[in-house]
Amino acid sequence: MIDRERLMDQKSPAILWLRQDLRLADNIALEAVSHHLFFAVYIWDDEDPWSPGGASRWWLHKSLLSLHRSFQERGVQLILRKGKPLQVLKHLVQETKACAVYWNRCYEPYVIKRDQEIKSSLKQEGIFCQSFKGSLLTEPWEMQTTTKGAYQVFTPFWNKLKEISFARPLSVPDLQGFKPSVFSESLEEWHFNPTLWGRGLEEIWTPGEQGAWDNLSGFLNDGIQSYASRRDIPSGQYTSRLSPHLHWGEISPTQIWHEALLSCGKDSLPFLRQLGWREFSCHLLFHFPHMPFQNLRVSFSDFPWQDNPDHLKIWQTGQTGYPLVDAGMRELWHTGWMHNRVRMIVASFLVKHLLIPWQQGKEWFWDTLVDADLANNAASWQWVAGSGADAAPYFRIFNPVLQSEKFDPHGLYIKQWVPELQALNSPHIHSPWKASAQILEKAGVTLGKTYPFPLVDHAFARQRALDAFAR
Ligand SMILES: Cc1cc2nc3c(=O)[nH]c(=O)nc-3n(C[C@H](O)[C@H](O)[C@H](O)COP(=O)(O)OP(=O)(O)OC[C@H]3O[C@@H](n4cnc5c(N)ncnc54)[C@H](O)[C@@H]3O)c2cc1C
Numbered sequence: 429m430i431d432r433e434r435l436m437d438q439k440s441p442a443i444l445w446l447r448q449d450l451r452l453a454d455n456i457a458l459e460a461v462s463h464h465l466f467f468a469v470y471i472w473d474d475e476d477p478w479s480p481g482g483a484s485r486w487w488l489h490k491s492l493l494s495l496h497r498s499f500q501e502r503g504v505q506l507i508l509r510k511g512k513p514l515q516v517l518k519h520l521v522q523e524t525k526a527c528a529v530y531w532n533r534c535y536e537p538y539v540i541k542r543d544q545e546i547k548s549s550l551k552q553e554g555i556f557c558q559s560f561k562g563s564l565l566t567e568p569w570e571m572q573t574t575t576k577g578a579y580q581v582f583t584p585f586w587n588k589l590k591e592i593s594f595a596r597p598l599s600v601p602d603l604q605g606f607k608p609s610v611f612s613e614s615l616e617e618w619h620f621n622p623t624l625w626g627r628g629l630e631e632i633w634t635p636g637e638q639g640a641w642d643n644l645s646g647f648l649n650d651g652i653q654s655y656a657s658r659r660d661i662p663s664g665q666y667t668s669r670l671s672p673h674l675h676w677g678e679i680s681p682t683q684i685w686h687e688a689l690l691s692c693g694k695d696s697l698p699f700l701r702q703l704g705w706r707e708f709s710c711h712l713l714f715h716f717p718h719m720p721f722q723n724l725r726v727s728f729s730d731f732p733w734q735d736n737p738d739h740l741k742i743w744q745t746g747q748t749g750y751p752l753v754d755a756g757m758r759e760l761w762h763t764g765w766m767h768n769r770v771r772m773i774v775a776s777f778l779v780k781h782l783l784i785p786w787q788q789g790k791e792w793f794w795d796t797l798v799d800a801d802l803a804n805n806a807a808s809w810q811w812v813a814g815s816g817a818d819a820a821p822y823f824r825i826f827n828p829v830l831q832s833e834k835f836d837p838h839g840l841y842i843k844q845w846v847p848e849l850q851a852l853n854s855p856h857i858h859s860p861w862k863a864s865a866q867i868l869e870k871a872g873v874t875l876g877k878t879y880p881f882p883l884v885d886h887a888f889a890r891q892r893a894l895d896a897f898a899r
Contacts, residue, residue: 532562
């Protein structure tokens, strides 16, 4: 039973439980808690099977610092705790006599189950609990096919989504901070800020709500108009780079949706469509919770994958001998991000040229991407592998050389990330093993020494993949 008297008693504080919603504006749980005196808590859940990987932890560290500062300016305290969320929340309720807990929903299968248990347990103790939609345009269960089922094909999903008119984003409410006399762990003690690797990430990213808005306005001023024609070019910044900000909820999809439409109306649809893919991935994860580890298409269950730790390592470290693949894997390691087109190419190379299970690529991405997201990562890997919903057919095998010639024609992206090929020009930079000894010598490239020979021959690998698929 909810103790309504306690809820209305202005002296009892409420708790805002922050998760993937690290922002002040358009935060519906914050709006709800702002009617109380309140404090915020971020809980690091030790038992989460999909605990963020290394690059995401770095992001989280910086984003919490930024949010802490924003709260501090408004007199709100942010408490950090590690442990089981139910226990942590129960302790905080006891320590502060809090009457209510508010949060925005997340959709990872483990989190859905955990949060349901937390809600019912706290409610039994008379604590008011309310959760909200804070990180999606539509709830995964709201979108239904005409037969009331889950969507498995993107186009009809998108056709429906794009017709919805979404409520205007909320502004930052007036906040009434409460100073609980409880301890907070220190962010430094969580050791999420690697000094060496973090340096590369720091050069590129500004985690936090302000950083998200800077990226969005930069993109709206100079990018969205040419998005459709340039989004596949990896050299240069032709996409929004909002993915990590979106994952951690430093900006909401509703804010982006409205700002993009305001800025260039229907011309923004090719960009907004990508937000549609984000919604679709989450829809799939909700309805098919095994998606992060099991093929969605059962026909893939007996696929003859090859476990090859040496090849996996060569791929991870960007030493495959295919310049575009290597450039992508090195960009990932250095910046925690990789261009979408290149993600598709490197993923296809791992799964189809090397026959390594997509789950192993997905794990590497999980640890190294600043935007690692269970739904987007799993759905995209299954899309590339051909085992997912509405996936690329398995027999469509990217040729990494043709892709390189098409999307990086002057080799600018390759030169940035594979400096040992700097002095090679097109067409040789796309396939150095085809260049004459004279050209290689002039460019200072010794295959097998300064840059590797191709790990596998494309024609051989393509045929092997097709045979495996046929079997
Ligand atoms: C193998 C593979 C793994 C991926 N793993 C992730 C991941 O872990 N996290 C992640 O956010 N994206 C993932 N993506 C999707 C996509 O590559 C990134 O979202 C995109 O590159 C982010 O850059 P951006 O913000 O500039 O995107 P923009 O092109 O500016 O798009 C705007 C937003 O739309 C969303 N979006 C764009 N493309 C996709 C897509 N294909 N699927 C779902 N959402 C999309 C992102 O939130 C993105 O920020 C993956 C793609 C592949 C092929």
